[in-house]
Amino acid sequence: MISASMTAALEPVYREQLMRLAREVSFEAGTRLFEEGRRADRFWIVRTGTVALHLHVPGRRPAVIESLGNGELVGWSWHFPPHLWHLGAEAVSPVRAWEFDAEAVRAMCAADPELGRAVAVWVGRVIAQRLHATRIRLLDLYAPYGSGGLT
Secondary structure (H helix, E strand, C coil), rough: CCCCCHHHHHCCHHHHHHCCCEEEEEEEECEECCCCCCCCCEEEEEECCCCCCEEECCCCCCCCEEECCCCCCEEHHHCCCCCCCCCCCECCCCCEEEEEEEEHHHHHHHHHHHHHHHHHHHHHHHHHHHHHHHHHHHHHHHCCCCCCCCC
């Protein structure tokens, strides 16, 4: 599978442009970064630590879909209207990350169509990976044994 990390997905010139908007943040273990259905106004690139993505399942505990670490994008919902989170996220361990203001990044992408295309392709790769991970995890949790095999 093609890596969806920012360093693998974006050319250095585009990474440099985005990093001008980054600010360093940290989260203690157990900190909720965002909740499913709420406004998506920022995103993060993990530097250290682990963030778990959760999917709300009515009548059950949230299902952990994927754990994200160094270099990985946390959050893609900021990129597409209506800018609402599709999953929830929580720091599993202490996390250091780069935080980006979604509105500022969208404005930068609108002003530079090549950057905008590169970011859209990167975010698209992340979405494809998250959809695959979600499918596999939900089959693991809820499908009858053996029904999740790929043919």
